[in-house]
Amino acid sequence: MKPERLWTLLFALGAIFATGCFVYARSDADWWLVPNVSTIGREIDHLFVIILLITGIVFIGTQVVLCYILWKFPDAPGRKAEYVHGQMKLEVIWTIIPASILVFLALYQMGTWSKIKFRSSMPKVQPVAEVTARQFQWVFRYAGEDRRLHTDDDLITVNDFHFVKSEPTVIHLRSTDVLHSFFLPQFRIKQDAVPGLTIPVWFDSEQSGKFELVCAELCGWGHYKMRGNVTVHETQAEFDEWLKKAKSEQNRDQLALANAANGG
Amino acid sequence: MSAHAHDHGHDDHIHPAPSNFLTKYVFSIDHKVIGIQFLFSGLIMFWIGGLLALAVRWQLAWPWQPIPLLSGIWAEYGYRLPPEYYNKLFTMHATVMIFFVIIPLLTGAFGNFLIPLMIGARDMAFPKLNMYSYWFMWPSIILMSFSFFVPGGAAEAGWTSYPTLSTFRWSTSGALDGQTLWLMSLLFAGISSLMGSINYITTIIMLRAPGMKMFRLPMTVWAMFITALLQAFALPVLTSALIMQLLDRIIGTNFFSPANWMVANSGNVVGGGQILLFQHLFWFYSHPAVYIMILPAMGMVSDILSTFSRKPLFGYKPMVFSVSAIAGLGFIVWGHHMFQSGMNPALGATFMLSTMMIALPSAIKTFNWLGTMWGGRLQFTTPMLNAIGFVAMFVIGGLSGIFMAATPVDMHIHDTYFIVGHIHYVLFGGSTFAIFAGIYYWFPKMFGRMMNERLGKIHFALTFLFFNGTFFLMHIIGMHGHPRRIADPTVYEFLRGSGVVGMNQFMTINAILLGMAQLIVVYNFIYSLFFGPKAPANPWHANTLEWACPSPPPYYNFLKIPTVYRMAYEYSADDVAPRDYWPQDEPAAESKDEAAVGHSH
Numbered sequence: 001m002k003p004e005r006l007w008t009l010l011f012a013l014g015a016i017f018a019t020g021c022f023v024y025a026r027s028d029a030d031w032w033l034v035p036n037v038s039t040i041g042r043e044i045d046h047l048f049v050i051i052l053l054i055t056g057i058v059f060i061g062t063q064v065v066l067c068y069i070l071w072k073f074p075d076a077p078g079r080k081a082e083y084v085h086g087q088m089k090l091e092v093i094w095t096i097i098p099a100s101i102l103v104f105l106a107l108y109q110m111g112t113w114s115k116i117k118f119r120s121s122m123p124k125v126q127p128v129a130e131v132t133a134r135q136f137q138w139v140f141r142y143a144g145e146d147r148r149l150h151t152d153d154d155l156i157t158v159n160d161f162h163f164v165k166s167e168p169t170v171i172h173l174r175s176t177d178v179l180h181s182f183f184l185p186q187f188r189i190k191q192d193a194v195p196g197l198t199i200p201v202w203f204d205s206e207q208s209g210k211f212e213l214v215c216a217e218l219c220g221w222g223h224y225k226m227r228g229n230v231t232v233h234e235t236q237a238e239f240d241e242w243l244k245k246a247k248s249e250q251n252r253d254q255l256a257l258a259n260a261a262n263g264g
Numbered sequence: 265m266s267a268h269a270h271d272h273g274h275d276d277h278i279h280p281a282p283s284n285f286l287t288k289y290v291f292s293i294d295h296k297v298i299g300i301q302f303l304f305s306g307l308i309m310f311w312i313g314g315l316l317a318l319a320v321r322w323q324l325a326w327p328w329q330p331i332p333l334l335s336g337i338w339a340e341y342g343y344r345l346p347p348e349y350y351n352k353l354f355t356m357h358a359t360v361m362i363f364f365v366i367i368p369l370l371t372g373a374f375g376n377f378l379i380p381l382m383i384g385a386r387d388m389a390f391p392k393l394n395m396y397s398y399w400f401m402w403p404s405i406i407l408m409s410f411s412f413f414v415p416g417g418a419a420e421a422g423w424t425s426y427p428t429l430s431t432f433r434w435s436t437s438g439a440l441d442g443q444t445l446w447l448m449s450l451l452f453a454g455i456s457s458l459m460g461s462i463n464y465i466t467t468i469i470m471l472r473a474p475g476m477k478m479f480r481l482p483m484t485v486w487a488m489f490i491t492a493l494l495q496a497f498a499l500p501v502l503t504s505a506l507i508m509q510l511l512d513r514i515i516g517t518n519f520f521s522p523a524n525w526m527v528a529n530s531g532n533v534v535g536g537g538q539i540l541l542f543q544h545l546f547w548f549y550s551h552p553a554v555y556i557m558i559l560p561a562m563g564m565v566s567d568i569l570s571t572f573s574r575k576p577l578f579g580y581k582p583m584v585f586s587v588s589a590i591a592g593l594g595f596i597v598w599g600h601h602m603f604q605s606g607m608n609p610a611l612g613a614t615f616m617l618s619t620m621m622i623a624l625p626s627a628i629k630t631f632n633w634l635g636t637m638w639g640g641r642l643q644f645t646t647p648m649l650n651a652i653g654f655v656a657m658f659v660i661g662g663l664s665g666i667f668m669a670a671t672p673v674d675m676h677i678h679d680t681y682f683i684v685g686h687i688h689y690v691l692f693g694g695s696t697f698a699i700f701a702g703i704y705y706w707f708p709k710m711f712g713r714m715m716n717e718r719l720g721k722i723h724f725a726l727t728f729l730f731f732n733g734t735f736f737l738m739h740i741i742g743m744h745g746h747p748r749r750i751a752d753p754t755v756y757e758f759l760r761g762s763g764v765v766g767m768n769q770f771m772t773i774n775a776i777l778l779g780m781a782q783l784i785v786v787y788n789f790i791y792s793l794f795f796g797p798k799a800p801a802n803p804w805h806a807n808t809l810e811w812a813c814p815s816p817p818p819y820y821n822f823l824k825i826p827t828v829y830r831m832a833y834e835y836s837a838d839d840v841a842p843r844d845y846w847p848q849d850e851p852a853a854e855s856k857d858e859a860a861v862g863h864s865h
Binding site: 043098106185 | 348350432437521525574621634656666740745753758
């Protein structure tokens with residue numbers, strides 16, 4: 001083997017490493033998309049996999065061609081390079097094919113995007129909570145028994161978010177100081193919290209259990225620890241019970257929590 | 265041959281070379297010296313930016329463990345990195361790399377050095393403006409460095425500096441004076457770039473040698489031209505955004521504070537501004553800025569690939585149109601940075617479509633690069649290897665962009681390590697490999713000596729391996745949900761698994777090795793500068809005009825302004841066989857002379 005051909009192997013190694021990472025990732029829960037529990041998350045994962053397949057094929061294709069070229073055409077005495085300046089037909093082909101794939105990809109996303117984020121497709125339900133982000137905590141204000149926010153029987157929790165399984169859940173997202181971002185990785189939901197705006201966000205869960213809320217927008221020195229607990233209750237009754245219990249605790253320890261909520 | 269009529273006028277413009285040290289090497293108006301000044305300052309800043317990144321990587325792999333060599337600074341914190349300092353590290357890493365390394369190296373160093381040489385001019389159109397453009401970098405660098413030592417330390421709102429983290433002085437320690445200095449520093453850097461861009465546009469339009477039609481320009485010059493246009497149109501917007509933020513901070517205007525705003529029991533701030541306005545203005549510049557950081561690289565790589573494939577560039581005109589399309593579309597895609605920002609989601613849908621379309625010209629360029637190499641006689645020199653590295657890695661950076669362009673998928677991976685992986689495949693895998701390719705390729709022309717090929721190849725191989733080791737897994741942890749800009753991922757349960765921790769450590773070890781591999785190029789560069797073998801005028805047997813003058817070129821570049829007879833890519837043409845190159849300024853044999861002048865592919 002000519003020594004120049006070692007370079008083909010180096011570039012092939014890079015491509016194999018990249019492909020291998022994604023192939024292996026599918027089999028390791030620490031590598032793949034964090035396990036999803038929401039219905040929109042399933043759609044998003046589906047779109048992700050579609051893009052991964054298409055880009056994967058394009059990637060492998062170009063790398064194979066590149067490595068073939070490097071293997072096949074190293075300089076050799078007596079061989080002459082082709083003298084061509086281009087070819088219109090090829091140019092047209094490799095413009096039209098990627099263009100149609102890209103337009104397809106863009107259009108294919110639209111349904112999911114509008115379903116998740118457009119105001120018009122927001123589920124017509126009372127918000128379960130008003131979520132106020134501040135440095136460096138999440139403050140949740142739940143409506144009490146009157147089902148209305150900003151009344152005397154509201155429940156306020158810090159870094160503790162509860163909602164009910166299998167029901168479309170709406171929150172109103174605000175911020176009192178700087179930008180934050182409400183990120184539920186297991187639900188594939190992300191929305192920045194913007195001072196001055198109240199942004200409705202909706203999602204649901206197909207599973208009950210404990211999950212995590214992440215702040216995904218840099219918000220200052222404590223950004224990394226702006227973490228919230230998420231609890232999805234199996235039934236509305238279970239949620240109501242928690243709410244009642246939490247409220248009785250809140251009434252015992254009013255002062256500390258009121259301070260926390262003052263920003264809202 | 266009407267073109268020759270201009271010759272005399274150009275020849276009158278030889279000025280005597282400066283004789284004293286200060287005007288020759290420091291306050292020089294010679295585009296070559298200024299280019300080399302940009303090169304040296306850019307490479308020095310590259311080390312600073314790189315070391316900042318290593319500190320970031322250390323903290324991610326081994327959170328709160330004392331950083332070797334550095335932790336003494338934080339003795340009073342138990343040798344641990346304070347979290348706000350972590351924010352300063354990545355803020356400054358990005359700021360330095362973007363504004364003091366990649367833009368100055370690509371446009372400042374290569375643009376300055378190459379444009380006049382490649383178009384057959386004696387200097388830039390405005391040599392003094394060119395000098396100011398370099399020296400305006402220094403207030404910028406000094407202010408940025410000084411900001412580490414003011415109360416509260418350097419800025420820590422990210423290189424994006426979104427309000428209100430950057431405008432409310434109480435919001436974080438870097439929002440004290442550090443942020444003000446950051447803004448002032450970038451204003452200087454912006455003015456420097458703007459002076460350069462005006463100069464490049466004028467020079468390329470006005471000072472081309474006779475016969476150098478626009479469609480005979482090498483791709484490098486085309487790319488520099490389009491880049492300069494991008495800068496000229498986008499920078500004013502950044503400048504106004506920076507000034508507005510500065511006013512918000514200093515004299516209490518409310519461009520970016522919401523109406524009737526109250527924080528932390530303070531009195532009402534009478535606002536009426538909009539936070540998202542800053543993001544719009546910032547990205548209206550900064551998205552084109554991403555192309556400012558990649559288009560010149562694409563141009564240089566096109567020329568290098570053609571030279572070492574001994575083959576004409578495949579699809580020259582489609583390449584020119586692609587670059588122009590990227591620049592044009594580059595102005596209508598800024599919203600894709602703001603899909604989750606609270607911007608109207610309907611806008612997100614349109615920005616998704618335009619963003620998908622901007623992938624197209626990049627795809628066309630990639631296919632054309634492959635077409636250029638196909639059927640060539642590939643010479644695996646160090647510049648060629650780096651150029652191939654660019655093509656191979658840019659493909660990854662381009663494809664990973666599609667994930668973020670898809671708005672629903674972006675919901676999950678926005679602000680995660682996926683985007684960090686993407687941008688590093690574009691800016692390191694793309695721009696930086698092109699910078700290396702450019703250094704190895706034009707070093708003989710810049711300094712009149714050859715660099716060591718063996719060391720160059722070792723450097724490339726190690727850089728290629730460790731680069732992939734450092735950055736590829738970022739896509740994986742990103743899609744797993746690992747947010748960017750967090751000082752300690754183990755705060756989150758889903759990031760505490762041995763897989764994620766292991767990947768973070770693997771990436772950090774590779775990053776350290778990647779940094780160490782750069783010592784080879786430093787040694788090679790400095791050694792070759794003094795002891796490298798003398799370079800001939802045209803060591804690579806290339807066609808473009810810079811190889812027509814001696815290495816290094818004299819003060820006036822061309823004793824006689826060359827006349828251009830053909831495109832830059834006439835490699836392996838039958839007309840001059842068995843020689844496989846045909847310089848742009850070489851007259852054709854007598855009988856073919858007239859035909860060659862009018863001939864354009």
